């Protein structure tokens with residue numbers, strides 16, 4: 001780890017080096033500070049360039065140091081030293097300048113970026129605010145509005161957009177450091193006043209206070225329950241209202257407050273969990289190191305429904321040519337039109353970000369009815385609707401057509417991979433690739449391993465996830481896999497609560513208050529009640545003959561609700577039909593409105609079936625609905641279907657809208673305390689022995705018997721004997 005320098009024509013070049021991303025650890029900050037002081041004091045030096053080693057400027061503060069007690073020299077004083085330098089300092093930004101990395105670059109007098117580089121202040125994604133002057137200098141450079149959008153979302157901005165916004169002075173296609181040296185030489189001796197951002201006035205829109213008030217309301221709604229986006233608005237208010245030095249104090253105060261919260265710890269956990277799950281290992285020891293992913297140069301997608309369309313766009317965005325296949329001309333026409341319109345929108349977005357080559361994507365997709373065209377593709381992703389017989393017919397067919405090296409993937413949301421593999425000539429090359437809708441936007445990909453799936457197939461699917469910009473999480477093959485397996489008890493529990501007299505709107509409000517983007521009933525309306533019902537039928541989770549609602553609400557000894565089926569039969573499919581658990585302004589409408597018809601219907605339904613009314617509080621709604629997810633999570637760990645709690649958390653925070661500021665269901669359980677979760681489940685199960693989802697998992701009981709163990713230690717007690725990956 002070093003910040004070393006060389007002098008090139010009176011310009012000192014300081015290189016920050018801390019592999020792999022030049023995170024600003026205490027040691028690196030100290031080293032850069034020393035190098036800058038030396039350069040400032042050296043008569044032979046007239047200007048300074050700061051760059052990062054190995055093509056990356058810096059990914060910001062070293063997050064691994066956040067939880068350590070010893071704290072190094074503050075980044076703030078290094079940045080102030082740079083800004084106060086009488087010799088011009090130029091940042092040569094390659095790769096990334098994020099968080100403290102961008103703040104350091106903002107302390108420099110000039111910034112040059114490579115075209116492929118991106119910059120951002122993602123502290124909010126770690127539950128923090130920028131606290132090394134970033135939230136004070138950036139609005140002085142690009143204005144309050146653009147800064148607000150960057151710091152409340154933590155979004156990364158590509159170099160060309162950064163140039164448009166005014167964050168960087170120049171974008172170059174190559175030789176970034178040489179260009180920075182040339183610029184540094186050119187500006188030697190020029191006044192630096194206008195380049196010292198902390199001395200400039202903040203660029204405000206008219207009526208800035210009202211603008212910030214409105215921003216606060218919007219942010220509260222958008223990031224339900226998360227503290228750091230609100231603190232970002234507060235820090236901007238300080239930038240507007242206070243002189244720079246006082247603003248700095250406020251920035252520090254807000255940072256220090258957030259630094260001690262559970263939310264920041266949860267978000268840091270989520271950050272590392274996402275990286276951990278990407279390093280998959282099989283019980284055999286196979287991993288990236290031993291199983292090389294095979295190149296995917298061409299792909300095919302079968303089925304152009306909602307999922308298929310999104311998968312095609314994902315592949316095209318990753319520059320992989322795709323053949324999209326449908327079963328008949330009518331479906332092909334509908335599907336191809338939908339894909340092209342989605343693609344047009346994506347291209348427009350990319351062009352706005354300066355990607356002039358984006359239109360070339362149009363040539364990457366080809367539509368066909370002819371299976372013969374799939375002969376030479378490297379991978380096929382089947383995305384037809386959830387029906388085992390249909391999927392088996394397709395895979396049997398593919399087996400006879402595709403080249404022997406082709407991987408055959410199914411986008412099932414929970415059907416048996418082994419059964420699908422059994423009809424093919426290559427069970428070792430069959431993988432479950434469970435995308436989440438909309439597939440070109442959602443980050444999660446569940447990669448499902450069947451009992452015959454080879455490590456090379458896993459490695460290839462996990463690499464594909466990376467290439468598509470997604471997080472691949474490896475899971476075992478069981479009904480509904482991990483994500484939907486945990487979702488099912490959640491949905492059922494929410495419906496049971498409605499049967500007991502609680503309002504759909506109240507349940508949604510409670511879970512949105514917890515931080516979900518939408519509650520379970522709005523989520524069901526979005527997914528389609530008919531789709532969910534079909535999925536229940538396909539997985540043998542229903543008693544269709546009793547879906548008219550005349551049953552006694554039991555399936556064997558288990559409680560069972562026919563409501564999903566009844567509403568589907570009444571053509572209340574959700575958003576798409578304009579009515580479901582809510583009503584909408586029109587079919588396809590998105591604004592959910594309370595529906596008096598539903599309230600009357602439910603009241604008659606409760607009377608007809610003698611449901612006892614049991615109103616519960618918002619806190620209890622959260623417990624009833626979330627503890628069944630957590631309990632099922634422990635059961636999935638016990639069954640060896642998920643490798644560890646991190647995998648479940650990454651699936652939930654990236655695929656199911658679980659709020660990242662609580663870390664995910666398993667992390668949240670550890671935060672609440674396992675003994676508390678167990679006691680509540682025992683109490684609820686005792687009162688409802690016909691709901692087996694409430695019966696505490698053996699693994700949860702085992703962990704509680706050892707005391708309130710931190711999540712990192714759970715794995716040790718799980719052992720590896722059960723692992724089904």
Ligand SMILES: CC/C=C\CC(=O)SCCNC(=O)CCNC(=O)[C@H](O)C(C)(C)COP(=O)(O)OP(=O)(O)OC[C@H]1O[C@@H](n2cnc3c(N)ncnc32)[C@H](O)[C@@H]1OP(=O)(O)O
Pocket residue numbers: 020021023059060061062063064075096098099100101122123126130131132272275276
């Ligand atoms: C006063 C406080 C001042 C400032 C506050 C801050 O700066 S907070 C930090 C803000 N920065 C970030 O949030 C950046 C987070 N990192 C990323 O977005 C990505 O890692 C990045 C840099 C875009 C690289 O992505 P890539 O997909 O190429 O690699 P990967 O994410 O797998 O990361 C590689 C390894 O680097 C580790 N790492 C990344 N960033 C940091 C960091 N800031 N501190 C410490 N370590 C970091 C990451 O964990 C990976 O490690 P590995 O052991 O290989 O899993």
